[in-house]
Amino acid sequence: MSASTVVNETTEAAANSLAPLKSETPRHLEIDDAEFRRHFNRKAFHIRHHLADHPLFTLPRLVELYRSLPEGHVEYNAGNIPVSQDPNLTPHNGLSPEETIRRIEECQSWLVIKHVENQPGYRELLNECLDQIEPHSEAFAPQMCKREAFIFISSPGSVTPFHMDPEYSFLLQIRGHKTISMFDGADRSILSEEDLEQYLSGGHRNLTFKDEFQAKAWVNELTPGQGLHVPLTTPHWVQNGNAVSVSFSIAFQSKQSEQKKIVYTTNAYLRKKGLQPVAYGTSKWRDEAKYFSYRALRRAFYLFGKEL
Numbered sequence: 001m002s003a004s005t006v007v008n009e010t011t012e013a014a015a016n017s018l019a020p021l022k023s024e025t026p027r028h029l030e031i032d033d034a035e036f037r038r039h040f041n042r043k044a045f046h047i048r049h050h051l052a053d054h055p056l057f058t059l060p061r062l063v064e065l066y067r068s069l070p071e072g073h074v075e076y077n078a079g080n081i082p083v084s085q086d087p088n089l090t091p092h093n094g095l096s097p098e099e100t101i102r103r104i105e106e107c108q109s110w111l112v113i114k115h116v117e118n119q120p121g122y123r124e125l126l127n128e129c130l131d132q133i134e135p136h137s138e139a140f141a142p143q144m145c146k147r148e149a150f151i152f153i154s155s156p157g158s159v160t161p162f163h164m165d166p167e168y169s170f171l172l173q174i175r176g177h178k179t180i181s182m183f184d185g186a187d188r189s190i191l192s193e194e195d196l197e198q199y200l201s202g203g204h205r206n207l208t209f210k211d212e213f214q215a216k217a218w219v220n221e222l223t224p225g226q227g228l229h230v231p232l233t234t235p236h237w238v239q240n241g242n243a244v245s246v247s248f249s250i251a252f253q254s255k256q257s258e259q260k261k262i263v264y265t266t267n268a269y270l271r272k273k274g275l276q277p278v279a280y281g282t283s284k285w286r287d288e289a290k291y292f293s294y295r296a297l298r299r300a301f302y303l304f305g306k307e308l
């Protein structure tokens with residue numbers, strides 16, 4: 001998102017009022033609307049939540065959750081790794097996912113359970129949380145869609161390497177303490193157009209970290225009961241504190257994030273063909289032309305039983 005887009009949308013946001021929550025919806029989050037308006041999808045900001053003692057996040061319950069999942073919903077590795085980690089060389093921890101969760105206190109590991117929005121209990125919780133976010137986010141990221149949730153479980157001292165994520169998200173800290181270093185996603189000395197093209201067209205999330213980046217970091221602490229907004233494709237890395245950490249990440253997409261992904265995918269294709277594509281956010285009509293052309297092409301492929 002360009003700075004000008006943010007400013008325009010911030011102005012639009014001021015004209016909108018928040019829709020009230022349905023009276024029966026539990027209030028899991030405490031959100032400062034002024035802070036939300038100031039920082040959403042630009043910068044990290046804290047919210048508060050009431051999920052730190054929720055029974056869905058105890059380690060025995062998370063083992064049970066893992067057992068109920070189809071194959072491929074868990075990613076895990078050793079947690080004593082550098083901030084700049086080549087994804088092809090990420091070390092394994094030699095354990096099964098279930099052993100990793102059971103022994104997380106001492107096994108120096110990092111594990112994520114993906115797409116828990118498909119699981120009973122977690123799905124309802126995600127929806128209740130995002131139903132609270134949506135009235136705030138709608139003016140900035142209209143048409144919330146693709147609601148997703150992830151649970152991160154990590155050992156004392158473990159590191160999540162420098163990376164970006166493709167969603168708007170709020171990381172709700174359930175247990176333990178984390179320090180999150182986040183960087184301006186619009187700073188092209190840290191995150192290049194090519195990095196974005198590579199990632200949003202299907203590449204790995206990890207990025208190359210240089211020590212000099214750290215001087216530009218927004219460093220945020222996260223303790224149980226706190227949540228942190230992570231803007232779309234904002235580079236960050238995480239240092240776990242000296243206790244086991246459990247975090248619940250609630251995430252979503254919007255029409256705008258879908259468009260951004262398609263424009264970067266198109267730009268990656270054009271760059272591979274030797275062209276110099278105009279960066280996303282520079283020209284509204286070009287972005288829209290790429291978006292609608294890509295969608296038309298994808299529909300045509302679909303009609304012929306193929307995937308784009």
Ligand SMILES: [Fe+2]
Pocket residue numbers: 163164165236
């Ligand atoms: Fe992340």
